[in-house]
Amino acid sequence: MRVLRHGGLVAAFCAWAGVAGALDSSAGALSVSTVADGLEEPWAIGFLPGGGVLVTERAGRLKLVENGQVAEVAGVGEVQARGQGGLLDVLVPRDFARTRTLFFSYSKPQDGGAGTAVAKAQLSPDGARLSRWEVIFEMEPGSRGGRHFGSRIVEAPDGTLFVTVGERGDRPSAQDLSRENGSVVHITKDGAVPSENPFADREGAQPEIWSYGHRNAQGAALDASGQLWVVEHGARGGDEVNRVEKGANYGWPVISYGVHYSGGKIGEGTHKEGMEQPVHYWDPSIAPSGMMIYSGKLWPEWEGDFFVGSLKFNMISRLSGDPLEEVERIEGPETLRVRDIREGPEGAIWFLSVGEGALYRVTP
Numbered sequence: 161m162r163v164l165r166h167g168g169l170v171a172a173f174c175a176w177a178g179v180a181g182a183l184d185s186s187a188g189a190l191s192v193s194t195v196a197d198g199l200e201e202p203w204a205i206g207f208l209p210g211g212g213v214l215v216t217e218r219a220g221r222l223k224l225v226e227n228g229q230v231a232e233v234a235g236v237g238e239v240q241a242r243g244q245g246g247l248l249d250v251l252v253p254r255d256f257a258r259t260r261t262l263f264f265s266y267s268k269p270q271d272g273g274a275g276t277a278v279a280k281a282q283l284s285p286d287g288a289r290l291s292r293w294e295v296i297f298e299m300e301p302g303s304r305g306g307r308h309f310g311s312r313i314v315e316a317p318d319g320t321l322f323v324t325v326g327e328r329g330d331r332p333s334a335q336d337l338s339r340e341n342g343s344v345v346h347i348t349k350d351g352a353v354p355s356e357n358p359f360a361d362r363e364g365a366q367p368e369i370w371s372y373g374h375r376n377a378q379g380a381a382l383d384a385s386g387q388l389w390v391v392e393h394g395a396r397g398g399d400e401v402n403r404v405e406k407g408a409n410y411g412w413p414v415i416s417y418g419v420h421y422s423g424g425k426i427g428e429g430t431h432k433e434g435m436e437q438p439v440h441y442w443d444p445s446i447a448p449s450g451m452m453i454y455s456g457k458l459w460p461e462w463e464g465d466f467f468v469g470s471l472k473f474n475m476i477s478r479l480s481g482d483p484l485e486e487v488e489r490i491e492g493p494e495t496l497r498v499r500d501i502r503e504g505p506e507g508a509i510w511f512l513s514v515g516e517g518a519l520y521r522v523t524p
Contacts, residue, residue, distance in 0.1 A: 183492045183522070186478075187459050190522050192494050195510070196225045197518040204312075204450070205502045205510055205519065206250040209257050212287060215512065215519060216264070218246030224287045225519065235281065235290030240267045240274040243306015251313040251321070253349070260285070263349070265311040265323060268295065270302025276309045276325045276340075280349065296351030297368065299340040303328050312380035312450075314388060320354055321347050322370065322388055322404075324377035331413040334373050337365035342412060344377070344390065344404055346370035358407030373410035373435065374402070379451030379468060389439075391448045391468050394418035395426060399445045400438035401466065401484060411435035417443055440484045447472035450500035450511070457507025458524055469498030469511060476501060476511065494520050 183190040199215060202223075206214040212226040220239035224231050239247045245267030252262060260282045268277035277298035281290040308326030316322060327334040327342030334342025337359055345368040346357055359365035379391035388404040398418025402410055415435050416426040431437070442448070449469045456463025466479040475491035476498055496515025504510050509522040 181492060181494065183490050183494070185490050186488050187461055188524065190490070190509075190524065192492070193521045193523070194494075195519045195521050196223070196230050197516070198230070199223065199512070199517045199519065201246070201514055202499060202512040202517065202519065203247065204249045204500050205512060206252040206262070207502070207505055208252060208283075208287075213510075213519070214250050214252065214262070216247045216250050218248070220247045220266075222247065222250070222290070226287065231288070233283070233288065233290060235293060236264075237266075237279055237281075237293040237295070238269060240269045242267070242274065245274055245306050245309050248309065248311050249313045251315060253315050254319070261349075262290070263313055263321065265309075265313050267306075267309050268298050270298065270300075273302040273304040274306075274309075275299040275302045275328070276311045276323070278313065278321070278323055278347070278351070296349070297323065297345065297347050299325055301339075303330060305329050308376040308393075310377055312378065312390075314380045314382060316346075316388070317382070317386040319349065321349060322380065323347065324374065324380050324390055324392075326376035326378075327374070327412065334375065334412045335409070335414065337362070337369060337372060340366050340369060342374045342376075343372045344370045344374065344380075344388070356406075370406060371404050371408045371410065373408075373412050373414070375412040377402075378449045381451050381453045381466075383453045384455070384464065389451070389453065389466070391451045391466075393447060394441070394443075394445055396421050396423070397441075397443035397445055398426075399442040399448050401440040401451075401468075401479065402436065403439050405436070408436050409434060410438075417441045418445065440479060440486070442477075442486070445472060446470040446475075446477060448477070449498065450502070452501045452503050452509070454503055454509070455507065457503075467501050467509065469501045470495075471497045471499065471514070474498070474515065494518070 201218040222233040307329040310324040377390040377392035414427040478488040501511040
């Protein structure tokens, strides 16, 4: 193993990782290394202090990639792996070195079906097992079907959590504040409702809701200022990047830049007073998943740019500028159904390919 040191951070990268190839980009050739392969429907990446990398697999498995080995971590709670549901995101919070606590989003079995939930658990010092699995949030009520769970977890600057929740294929529910469907929820690390939540005191509203009118946000990230952004699936056209504001309504299914899969019109058009416009939208849809906003550590020219994985077109979309627009598509054999994309502690770009069943690391 060789150890890379950047700004006091120590990021371990396994020397056994093979070079998969190179990707063309506006910043020159990108070197792509295979960090782990043989993964089954990988969904999310989490970086541990000291160099270990956690990878979730949708079927309910958590893998630890460390020292050239891939090992399963025991102790994951009961997951309903059906359709798009399963074990989804993993968050390694900033205080992990002190608490050993991780956070997971997943589809939890419920009466009547399943719903998006968040659990916390402690990782053993040897990384072999989880203990004290505790559910701190779950949407209610459960519903049948395996669509549109979300779900990404983002740690806010104050240590609270933002979680994206899909509308579960029940379109009108995204406009119903009595349900968490189609929302971004905001909770503490114990699952409590922060006092600043916009609907905490509104009768009949779910107090965890921060924003609503979303369809199925599978990517979320903070920019350098701490602003939350999400990327979400449209229907046939109308995938969106949204700047998430407290209490805002993002319009689904009343307004959209897409149409139903049948070709029929969605809602009332593309604009309505009181509903937010996307910062960027794709038509045709790219089926976006993980999203990263880049710091510029290894590619200064990409500072502040958005990188979004595409499940449909097998590429990574780079967006830049104000207004935000897609300026580049990075693609190659490794970018087959990109599910998650993250910046590593050393500034490299890491991504998961569902199609290749592999974790890759990209450097200049």
